Amino acid sequence: MNENLQAVATGRCLSVLDLAQELIRLPSRGGIDDYGPVLGVLEGWLTSQGLSHRRLHDDTGALVGLVVEVVGGRPGPWWALDACMDTAPFGDERAWSFPPTAGDVVDGWLRGRGAADSKLAAAMFCHIAADLQARAADLHGGLAVLLDVDEHTGGFGGARAYLADPQAARPAGVMIGYPGLEDLVVGGRGLWRAVVSVHAPSGHSGSSRTAVGAISRAAHLVRLLEAAELPGGGGDGNQGFPLPPKLSVIAFHGGQGFSVTPDLCELNIDVRTTPAFDADDAETLVRKTVAELDAELPAPRPTGINPVASWPPFRLDTHEQPAAALLNAAVAEGLTVRAKTAGPSNIGNLLAGKGIPATAGFGLAYGGLHGIDERARLAELPQVYAVYHRAVLDLLQAL
Incomplete structure (x- = not known):
């Protein structure tokens, strides 16, 4: 032409x-x-x-x-x-x-x-x-x-x-x-996203009882997620894909006012995926990390995971x-x-x-x-x- x-x-x-x-x-x-x-x-x-x-x-x-x-x-x-x-x-x-x-x-x-x-x-x-x-x-x-x-x-x-x-x-x-x-x-990169619901007993913030609240449990979960190992970027280990996967906690919601220790804290989790670390791998990693949280810091209800989006x-x-x-x-x-x-x-x-x-x-x-x-x-x-x-x-x- x-x-x-x-x-x-x-x-x-x-x-x-x-x-x-x-x-x-x-x-x-x-x-x-x-x-x-x-x-x-x-x-x-x-x-x-x-x-x-x-x-x-x-x-x-x-x-x-x-x-x-x-x-x-x-x-x-x-x-x-x-x-x-x-x-x-x-x-x-x-x-x-x-x-x-x-x-x-x-x-x-x-x-x-x-x-x-x-x-x-x-x-x-x-x-x-x-x-x-x-x-x-x-x-x-x-x-x-x-x-x-x-x-x-x-x-x-x-x-x-x-x-x-x-x-x-x-x-x-x-x-x-x-x-x-x-x-x-x-x-x-693709993505896998979920809302994670972290539970704990509620109570008065001034109570003499010692209990790990939902916000503290959620903060511990953030530390566990940030410490999780993901595959490296590029090379044959990532099937030639030039970027590595990435996990981010992009929202943290819990509590109101000053007097009540909340019984719920929700996290928005965003995982950017690659051919070597796909949506199934992302969900498996988050579920494994949540299970670790619930074992280390037990609560009356298990932590909930609600996947909301997934693209390859x-x-x-x-x-x-x-x-x-x-x-x-x-x-x-x-x-x-x-x-x-x-x-x-x-x-x-x-x-x-x-x-x-x-x-x-x-x-x-x-x-x-x-x-x-x-x-x-x-x-x-x-x-x-x-x-x-x-x-x-x-x-x-x-x-």
Whole structure:
């Protein structure tokens, strides 16, 4: 394919920017704002371009996303581009140097919540879909653009609804438009999470009775968990996976006021998993450690463990699709992009659990992600646009 896609992208960038600015000016914080207005803007634009699209709802009927579809004229696999339309909260708005919904451009940076994650990517992907619509008859399979509005909640309802939608073709792979110019995320650690309930007799804090309270028992459990041995990182001992597993106690809840020794303390446990230390290994380790606590410091009720989430780790080789298409397209557009396995989990883990390969984390350079003064640098927008455009074309033209 010898097309000058960067020239095409340059011609589209002003329209991409206009759409992204309109989206940023409409707050769509995950779990806080109404998503109807921001999706309505996209629906109006998609309708103007003659692009087929429909809203996605979860089992309760809640709006969780929008899917755009370009149907190729020849048989072949479907591929998907994915960008979230909900955002992180604003946080302390007084700490921002500009309004979180500014949507303006200053010194080459698009500013506002969602500029980096991921309204600019959503605008870009919609334009790429419009570009492909004009040549759909010659394409194999099809392209779906998923615009998720249940991502920052951690529910990933848009992705789940898309995969469960009987009208949607199952994608052969997904490219997620998270930001970051230097890396293409081709993998990520998985996770296993649980709420651990530590019990003890309650009583008055001034009582002369000596008893180990729930908070003290829970603190001892934290020490035991932090001392637990996990496999080392990298090498054959971790099946070649470049990151080690990690266990964190991320919440500690118990007690109220000053006069009562509580009978319950709850811990939130987050374990990041790898192929050599999976969810079963994580649960086994936590249960073994809890049994050690109950043996050392007995209580009237055994410590409870309530698993709440589990995703597998994933990692694509650089020759696997869609990673290969994006990496090759980056080279063709003059960018040096490294394949990276990320520590945090992402939608790629959810997709991996469904047997669907995914990439993430290639996009524009950014600042303030999930923090104050979120922004995205526009200088490389033509190149990034051309990379995704080229990658999708390569996949849809392959026999």
